[in-house]
Amino acid sequence: MAATTDSTGSPGSSDATAVTWPAWESAAFYMQDPAVMYASMAAQRQAAPVHWYEPPGYATGLWVLSKWEHQRFVGSSPERFSSWYGFAIGDASDPATVMHQLPEWAQEKLRAGNLSPAEVRHTVAHGKLSMGDPDFESLMLADPPRHGQIRSVLMKALRPSLVRSLKARIGEIADELIAEVEPGTETDFVTTVGRIPAALMTELIGVPRDMRERFIEMASAQMKAITIDPERDPAEAERVKRLVGEFHDYCEELLAERRKRGSDGDDLASIIARSEHDGGPVPTGAAISYIHTFVNAGETTRGLLSFVALALAENPDQRRLLVERPELIGNAIEESLRYYPINWSGCRTAKQDLEIGGQAIRKDDFVMMVYASANRDEDVWDRPDELDVTRSFDMDHQSFGHGEHSCPGALLARTDAAMVFERLLARFPDWEPAGEPQRWANPFLQGLGTLPLRFG
Amino acid sequence: MKVILDELRCDAHGVCVSACPEVFDLDDDDDVVRLLDDQPDESLRASLVRAAQGCPKAAIKIEG
Numbered sequence: 001m002a003a004t005t006d007s008t009g010s011p012g013s014s015d016a017t018a019v020t021w022p023a024w025e026s027a028a029f030y031m032q033d034p035a036v037m038y039a040s041m042a043a044q045r046q047a048a049p050v051h052w053y054e055p056p057g058y059a060t061g062l063w064v065l066s067k068w069e070h071q072r073f074v075g076s077s078p079e080r081f082s083s084w085y086g087f088a089i090g091d092a093s094d095p096a097t098v099m100h101q102l103p104e105w106a107q108e109k110l111r112a113g114n115l116s117p118a119e120v121r122h123t124v125a126h127g128k129l130s131m132g133d134p135d136f137e138s139l140m141l142a143d144p145p146r147h148g149q150i151r152s153v154l155m156k157a158l159r160p161s162l163v164r165s166l167k168a169r170i171g172e173i174a175d176e177l178i179a180e181v182e183p184g185t186e187t188d189f190v191t192t193v194g195r196i197p198a199a200l201m202t203e204l205i206g207v208p209r210d211m212r213e214r215f216i217e218m219a220s221a222q223m224k225a226i227t228i229d230p231e232r233d234p235a236e237a238e239r240v241k242r243l244v245g246e247f248h249d250y251c252e253e254l255l256a257e258r259r260k261r262g263s264d265g266d267d268l269a270s271i272i273a274r275s276e277h278d279g280g281p282v283p284t285g286a287a288i289s290y291i292h293t294f295v296n297a298g299e300t301t302r303g304l305l306s307f308v309a310l311a312l313a314e315n316p317d318q319r320r321l322l323v324e325r326p327e328l329i330g331n332a333i334e335e336s337l338r339y340y341p342i343n344w345s346g347c348r349t350a351k352q353d354l355e356i357g358g359q360a361i362r363k364d365d366f367v368m369m370v371y372a373s374a375n376r377d378e379d380v381w382d383r384p385d386e387l388d389v390t391r392s393f394d395m396d397h398q399s400f401g402h403g404e405h406s407c408p409g410a411l412l413a414r415t416d417a418a419m420v421f422e423r424l425l426a427r428f429p430d431w432e433p434a435g436e437p438q439r440w441a442n443p444f445l446q447g448l449g450t451l452p453l454r455f456g
Numbered sequence: 457m458k459v460i461l462d463e464l465r466c467d468a469h470g471v472c473v474s475a476c477p478e479v480f481d482l483d484d485d486d487d488v489v490r491l492l493d494d495q496p497d498e499s500l501r502a503s504l505v506r507a508a509q510g511c512p513k514a515a516i517k518i519e520g
Binding site for chain 1: 464465467468469471475482484485486487506509510512513514
């Protein structure tokens, strides 16, 4: 049934009152029991698959797309949907509520008051990503053809042949960190095995070994900064801003050093140092954005590993199946991605009037694809709420997005996770929950702050 | 039926190779999927559609 819309674009009250639908903008929503979250999403998906939602306190509303099919259409149509005007729900916040989380130059642009709602979203998104640098050029906010140009430099450091050649090194790092796990006692997965991707990422970027832990700390702050959140505590916002500034300066130094020294290495810093944009060296704003992308990948892959470990702790029969049939581990990673995605949603802005699922989307409307919902879409998945490591993935899940902006690090994340769980399951065939996991309070990216497990 | 692979977009995920190995191939040292046959037989249409729909980068198009 298509929801009716009134003159303000709000859903008719008749189908909005029967169930509690998700408060998409609220961090509290994402900290609930997953069963509650998924039931709430399913109710909206079934009653109003294309739903106009106005988050309380937001500058503009947005369309919530819950169905796999609609998300595939948007993802594969960059000519109809722009990424320039924001990519996450928080980008549509009322700027007055998030101003203090943005650099001064972005605040000035917003205060001038002459921007359209879409331009306001761009300024918020650009400001929060920028690490204070007004020349920051983000892959996430770029549209074709520019997007393809800047993505190609990044892909040199993520090319499949290179990623596949990393397996041995991933195995070594995994062995080093898995050795820290003591069987039979409570272990926090996130800060032990969960460190593997960030450690690997520092090597892929070209960060010297002695800077590893400091770099990961600064990088984690940057991860927070990309999710703009009106509810963030001011002292925490200040800490994040300071670390992000330090992170920017460190990246600049690293690149300057690599440019000066010259390098034919396969690490990202060396690749950037010898790559070109428009016939000249890669500008600092874009170069730093590449490093930022890698850094995010370290943190989101930590989230991936944590959720695989959690899903297998909650489903011991599935874990035992993997111990017996390790050839299923790759498929189990896909199933975990579908079941507990990291990146819950992605947004675009319509470049023209068009229709989706019987609803009239207008030019400049903000559109949110809820990947977590598509991953449980009854029209695509049998028994969507069951974890089944033998499930067929003829139809891809949405956890890496789809189309032009799909995750450039997907292969690396998959390779990383498969290697880690091969090693972990061989060393510890059993693990169980040893306490409640702590979820990130984040309406865009999901991860675990702690995951207490007991290995045996 | 004509198959078009956008090589600039392809990230060599290999979904197409699993869906339709008659038309797509990928070795460990390839960085882009190889199109073995750009005018494949009509009998492969169903698996080609799965390859195109499954491509994470939407880099495959089928014409005709």
